[in-house]
Amino acid sequence: MPFADLSRLSSHVPLRIQLIAVGEPGSITLSGLLHPLRLAEKLLGATRMILTITSPQTACPSDGLTLLVADDEVHPPANLRDLITLCRQSDCWGAVGSAVLWLARASVLDGVRTALPWALYPETDDAAERAILTPQLFECDGRVLTCCGGTASIDFALTLIEQIFGVALAAQIREALCIDRVRGASERQRVALQARFGASQPKLTEAVTLMEANLEEPLGTDGIASLVGLSRRQLDRLFKQHLGSVPSRYYLDLRLQRARQLLLESNHSIVQVGLLCGFSSGSHFSTAYGGLFGMTPREQRQRRT
Template structure:
């Protein structure tokens, strides 16, 4: 599901967003999320109301009397190092957040929602270093490696520096590129990473202890971008059957190996288009596409624009 699906919320007058800070106020996870949204509320004061509170304030303070459906977007936020809230409190906070049209978590908040059994079958962007804590998830969530995700009404972000990218993507989806550009300028942010970008951490650290075969398979993919291997080849090299490999990818990455591999190659192509002067044809070949039309079609399906339009962004950016 695309963040463009949030755009209808911009018609709400005002749009009401709830941020529940269950951690420290000075963490990057919190500041990266809250600051862009605070600026958006200043730029669009009639259109956006931002409610910020702690869990205790949500349950007992000035926000406790508001009905759950008062908020269109509600997010439970905590840095990945934050200790969990008391069970009774966290259940009450989550119940309130779930009344919003779109709801979810940022940082450790994502893990707490999953542990509450509310993310079964949902793609979630969990901080990679909390993967070891995800084994006790009651209803199996799909651990997507992306910086942030939207799946139905569920929003999730891995936190840290990605919180700012997530917040600015929300701003663009709701109020357009011009408002986003104004906030980027105010915060001295040059580039916003998109939802399709992955957490930049070694695969071994992310999956190694949990699923070494999965880590090995993705490493093989990353090492063979120009001449892609077949799914059967990868399965054989890591010592699994094709079906076993597909089951691992589906469970932990929410994708088939072939699809995941294609997205890796397209991510690399996008990077080359923006960071090098190789021709579009050369970029396609370097990323395993022998047909220019196949490259353009696949690129457009993932990113929403053509390789030529992506290159134009570099020239005019």
């Protein structure tokens, strides 16, 4: 289940969450985190949760969750190395927005599944690419959390609240903020592949485009490889190197993400949703959906009400 590792943070009483803000205080990235988390703090009380917002100069060690937060076009603080050391003392730690790139360049995300803002893909270098850059909105890999920022910060904050404090509190905050749907960790930044690879990996981009265009009647991996002019082994290597996945798994996740969108936003029956996303068997659809999202399609549909 996405973000399942965060359940251990619920044992912190109170849970201390520190946001180290770099740049403008009114940025979308920071505001998207602040509004849900401040409301959670108010509803829970100081005995359950304490939220602090600090500058790079006033940050201090925290035993709970520490996130370095920055919008685009902000330069890293001079004491970045010290801040990274401070962050890593927390039970869970990470970065949101352009701060994700700073951590990747500092080589502290090597081998870690990382949600980097799509607009920053052209700025990655060899050091940053040792991280496993994914096109997702946010990622949780062990103790490390990353989020692409922008409006995804709202989804990220609400997911944190739900995983740590429960569905009921998250639903209460969603209602208060008039938020109808929370995008999941596995949902993709829409233009991440094009922004990241551009003309450098046309075969990979073409393969993913074929997958996205054929969700209802999925193509076989051998067929996709043939259509883009690669061998099966070459296609597997491309996906593993650049997307941290094999083609069949990546394709399945695309179909399931589309199914989640239809369950939440359409009036199609669950059977129809399965068929529209290439699942001829209801049991296979339910099992695959539960493996990615931690709930059955029926439970997902019930959550929209």
